[in-house]
Amino acid sequence: MIPLxxxxxxxxxxxxxGIYGVLVRKNAIAxxxxxxxxxxxxxxxxxxxxxxxxxxxxxxxxxxxxVFAVAAAEVAVGLALIISIYRRRNSVVADDINLLxx
Amino acid sequence: MSTELLxxxxxxxxxxxxxxxILLTNRHKALSHSIAVGAALLSWLGSMVIFFRAIxxxxxxxxxxxxxxxxxxxxxxxxxxxxxxxxxxxxxLFFVGWTVLMIFIYSVGYHNYGQPQGDHxxxxxxxxxxxxxxxxxxxxxxxxxxxxxxxxxxxxGLFAFGMYTLVVSDNLLTLFVGWEIMGLCSxxxxxFWYQKPSARAAMIKAFLTTRVGDVFMLLGIAYLYSAVGSxxxxxxxxxxxxxxxxxxxxxxxxxxxxxxxxxGILLFIGTIGKSAQWxxxxxxxxxxxxxxxxxAMIHAATMVSAGVYMVIRxxxxxxxxxxxxxxxxxxxxxxxxxxxxxxFAATIAVAQNDIKRVLAYxxxxxxxYMIAALGIGAYVAAAFHLITHAFFKALLFLGSGxxxxxxxxxxxxxxxHVDPQDMFNMGGLRKKMPITFWxxxxxxxxxxxxxxxxxxxxxxxxxxxxxxxxxxxxxFVTLALAALLTAFxxxxxxxxxxxxxxxxxxxxHAQETPxxxxxxxxxxxxxxxxIGWAGISESFPILGGIIPNFxxxxxxxxxxxxxxxxxxxxxxxxxxxxxxxxxxxxxxxxYRNQKVGEEDPLKIALGPLHTLLQNKxxxxxxxxxxxxxxxxxxxxxxxxxxxxxxxxxxxxHFVARIASSVGGILRNYFDKPxxxxxxxFVGEGVKKVGQSIKVxxxxxxxxxxxxxxxxxxxxxxxxxxxxxxx
Numbered sequence: 001m002i003p004l005x006x007x008x009x010x011x012x013x014x015x016x017x018g019i020y021g022v023l024v025r026k027n028a029i030a031x032x033x034x035x036x037x038x039x040x041x042x043x044x045x046x047x048x049x050x051x052x053x054x055x056x057x058x059x060x061x062x063x064x065x066x067v068f069a070v071a072a073a074e075v076a077v078g079l080a081l082i083i084s085i086y087r088r089r090n091s092v093v094a095d096d097i098n099l100l101x102x
Numbered sequence: 103m104s105t106e107l108l109x110x111x112x113x114x115x116x117x118x119x120x121x122x123x124i125l126l127t128n129r130h131k132a133l134s135h136s137i138a139v140g141a142a143l144l145s146w147l148g149s150m151v152i153f154f155r156a157i158x159x160x161x162x163x164x165x166x167x168x169x170x171x172x173x174x175x176x177x178x179x180x181x182x183x184x185x186x187x188x189x190x191x192x193x194x195l196f197f198v199g200w201t202v203l204m205i206f207i208y209s210v211g212y213h214n215y216g217q218p219q220g221d222h223x224x225x226x227x228x229x230x231x232x233x234x235x236x237x238x239x240x241x242x243x244x245x246x247x248x249x250x251x252x253x254x255x256x257x258x259g260l261f262a263f264g265m266y267t268l269v270v271s272d273n274l275l276t277l278f279v280g281w282e283i284m285g286l287c288s289x290x291x292x293x294f295w296y297q298k299p300s301a302r303a304a305m306i307k308a309f310l311t312t313r314v315g316d317v318f319m320l321l322g323i324a325y326l327y328s329a330v331g332s333x334x335x336x337x338x339x340x341x342x343x344x345x346x347x348x349x350x351x352x353x354x355x356x357x358x359x360x361x362x363x364x365x366g367i368l369l370f371i372g373t374i375g376k377s378a379q380w381x382x383x384x385x386x387x388x389x390x391x392x393x394x395x396x397x398a399m400i401h402a403a404t405m406v407s408a409g410v411y412m413v414i415r416x417x418x419x420x421x422x423x424x425x426x427x428x429x430x431x432x433x434x435x436x437x438x439x440x441x442x443x444x445x446f447a448a449t450i451a452v453a454q455n456d457i458k459r460v461l462a463y464x465x466x467x468x469x470x471y472m473i474a475a476l477g478i479g480a481y482v483a484a485a486f487h488l489i490t491h492a493f494f495k496a497l498l499f500l501g502s503g504x505x506x507x508x509x510x511x512x513x514x515x516x517x518x519h520v521d522p523q524d525m526f527n528m529g530g531l532r533k534k535m536p537i538t539f540w541x542x543x544x545x546x547x548x549x550x551x552x553x554x555x556x557x558x559x560x561x562x563x564x565x566x567x568x569x570x571x572x573x574x575x576x577x578f579v580t581l582a583l584a585a586l587l588t589a590f591x592x593x594x595x596x597x598x599x600x601x602x603x604x605x606x607x608x609x610x611h612a613q614e615t616p617x618x619x620x621x622x623x624x625x626x627x628x629x630x631x632x633i634g635w636a637g638i639s640e641s642f643p644i645l646g647g648i649i650p651n652f653x654x655x656x657x658x659x660x661x662x663x664x665x666x667x668x669x670x671x672x673x674x675x676x677x678x679x680x681x682x683x684x685x686x687x688x689x690x691x692x693y694r695n696q697k698v699g700e701e702d703p704l705k706i707a708l709g710p711l712h713t714l715l716q717n718k719x720x721x722x723x724x725x726x727x728x729x730x731x732x733x734x735x736x737x738x739x740x741x742x743x744x745x746x747x748x749x750x751x752x753x754x755h756f757v758a759r760i761a762s763s764v765g766g767i768l769r770n771y772f773d774k775p776x777x778x779x780x781x782x783f784v785g786e787g788v789k790k791v792g793q794s795i796k797v798x799x800x801x802x803x804x805x806x807x808x809x810x811x812x813x814x815x816x817x818x819x820x821x822x823x824x825x826x827x828x
Binding site: 019022023024031094095097098099100101 | 799800801802803804807808811
């Protein structure tokens, strides 16, 4: 059986890839995709801990499903925002959307 | 209707008229005067019914018609008010009823009812006349109707209410209420033409001068109430009450007076003010500023009579303690003041030129007569003279009003600028105004005591006879001299006004006044003759006893014991004949050939003394120096400038300045630096911090994310290290 640490390392790598995508990509859609990766890394952690620590309970699975639901909702809202911004400013570049400043 | 109920109702019609006119009918002239005259008629009718019932009642003095109700609770007792009809009040009602009714009727004509509205008449000023065109197109100036016609009837209605209340009252309190209502009305009516400065000054003078007397009178009433515990005549005049008052020394043993003496003096001071006796006489001549019916109302029928009525009413109290015809201190005071006023005012009247002023001073003089008569104990003579004087003085005043009215007509017709009240601008009115002349002549003869036919002769003669009979020589001589002067100035007045030739065009064009004015004159003239027959002494030669001495028996029965009838003595009669006829003749002789613009012969004869008399012994100026100016000084310089503006305002300003400077210090050294400084520091600091760190607010979401990440790492490291250390 694959030890728990492998899953954790995998999840950490996946999370780092997500953070990297969020921080460096210009395209807002790509940033959104990075966020999805980070969420899924967390899901991997949740499932791995459930399987290795508390296989009798359902808390880990339930959490993971809630995260899915949140992620789906977040994508729906995020994409809608991006489309709306694109329609107004004709751009999906995150640095161009800098209205909220001093 | 029972007599008591009638007495209760007697004052009401004039009061109702007052409210009706001021509230409802003040725009309707005819309606207003109709209800006013109607009310006067009702009260007159009631007075006559009461009077005739009273003279038919036996022993009315002992058992007066009286009824009283509880009015004000005072501790465990009540102040009772009620009505009291005894011979004195019945006789007073008789003359009040007649004169008031006549004055009401007269006022209709006096205020030019039926004449057109004036061209430029203003409220608060005398009517100046209206221009009308006759059928040929000629323009004439005729008298115009009084602009405040209805208001006048409202005021005299209230005045009549005050007088009726005073007369029917059974106690000093409601008497005082009526007394003060009349004081108010005299104020309102003297200043009826309130836009005239002289009228305003006169109204204030009259009100304040009588107020001086009233304050003392109120003190007397209060003293009486505290001593007796009641103000009803029935309580006060009980022999035991009077004896108690005589036995009690006055508060503080003042001048060794008894309580009765003290109360009497205080009440008498009220009369001095109301009946215009020296030294409070100054208001009455100035009261001539009012319309003439008011002069008649105040000077004959009501107000000044009220003062004498009150002392006559209080006579048992004033006389209390007198033994064997000796005078009490109050009576002595009354005798002195009365006799002095009689001669004092008569001398002034001699030198006056205004027809109404002469009458005003003669009123003061005649009231002095009554007071002096009462002072020497001539109760009946005083009351009798009060009644006859009311009739002939009302007649004279209304007659003088008629004269002025007639001359004013001439002034309007000719457009001359002459004073229509100055007797030297008249003359020859006998032919122009015959009714006024004959009635005025009757009044004048009554005033001077023309023998046998006039009322004034009988009442004056009785006073002189009393003074003579009781051996008061000084009083007798003083009053006889006053009577001589009275006859003289009356002769002067009649001669200057009616006899000879007109001295101005206005007098030449004078016209007889309408019937509303002459009818009252005729009625009052009848009384000025006839009323005297009611008081002919039975011991008078030939005439005595033909008519019973009604005045003596009826009015005298008010007192517990009927005053004795003096035996007839020829000397006072001779003296009064001489003074009356002598005075009248001298007056006629001196003035019968008075020419236009000529000096008053008296002025040439008396020289500087005449100036003194014409200026009324400078009493107005004296009072102006002693009382009026100090009062103004007190009010303006002392109270206003020094006390109010200087001391009070100064203190306040000082406190304010201290408070202001303390506030300034606090503001500059605490509020501004500390409180404001702290507030500003907080605000500015937040602003500066914000400015310095606002640069991190770039608006770029990825930079924010990096910052969040760095912070998250920082926090993580912090927790990891702290955990590792533990």
